[in-house]
Amino acid sequence: QQQVKQSPQSLIVQKGGISIINCAYENTAFDYFPWYQQFPGKGPALLIAIRPDVSEKKEGRFTISFNKSAKQFSLHIMDSQPGDSATYFCAASKGSGYSTLTFGKGTMLLVSP
Amino acid sequence: GAVVSQHPSWVICKSGTSVKIECRSLDFQATTMFWYRQFPKQSLMLMATSNEGSKATYEQGVEKDKFLINHASLTLSTLTVTSAHPEDSSFYICSARVTGTGNSPLHFGNGTRLTVT
Numbered sequence: 095q096q097q098v099k100q101s102p103q104s105l106i107v108q109k110g111g112i113s114i115i116n117c118a119y120e121n122t123a124f125d126y127f128p129w130y131q132q133f134p135g136k137g138p139a140l141l142i143a144i145r146p147d148v149s150e151k152k153e154g155r156f157t158i159s160f161n162k163s164a165k166q167f168s169l170h171i172m173d174s175q176p177g178d179s180a181t182y183f184c185a186a187s188k189g190s191g192y193s194t195l196t197f198g199k200g201t202m203l204l205v206s207p
Numbered sequence: 208g209a210v211v212s213q214h215p216s217w218v219i220c221k222s223g224t225s226v227k228i229e230c231r232s233l234d235f236q237a238t239t240m241f242w243y244r245q246f247p248k249q250s251l252m253l254m255a256t257s258n259e260g261s262k263a264t265y266e267q268g269v270e271k272d273k274f275l276i277n278h279a280s281l282t283l284s285t286l287t288v289t290s291a292h293p294e295d296s297s298f299y300i301c302s303a304r305v306t307g308t309g310n311s312p313l314h315f316g317n318g319t320r321l322t323v324t
Contacts (some may be wrong), residue, residue: 106323107301128312129314130315135317135318136317136318137211137213137300137315137316137317137318138251138300138315139315141313143312176272183250183251194241194253194294195253195257195313197250197251198250199249199250200248200249200250200262
């Protein structure tokens, strides 16, 4: 059972465009939703994260939109740049302390010049 | 801050040999570290949770006798792949969270690419 479903699997966006990646979760106990960015041959790096008490969080060109009732959250990358080309993973965890993350399958983003 | 260092970054070994991968938290203490495995173009799969001073907790389907984990200090966890086989070839990534900070961000190392010939 896949607890975090991510789409699309791959995405091509023109430079300056908006990249949108969606995730849906099943476990209502999840209370922390981070997005990670991974470049080839590197470990994932935390990009932005949100908790269920807010519907949107923005950091620079990156915005998370969160819909608790629909159990969905999405990442929007405004003014996408070629340097944003990477694989993006959404994730979710529950509880506190040392809880583990459940990852989506990832989205390969290519921003064309 | 919160840097996780992994060593080596890549390793090639012969089938049947063992390989040790180190994961260090450079500027913070981590009571718990996590080990993930990632196959090409796939997501990260949690293998085990490494607890300082106690036995690791393995995810279902992960052989604890094959993937030995030692977390001897608050800044170092090691993963040893014993009697490696070609199917063990993968990208192994460790992560850690600053001790005592609750649900704070998980910091990842840069991974170790293991190739078993």
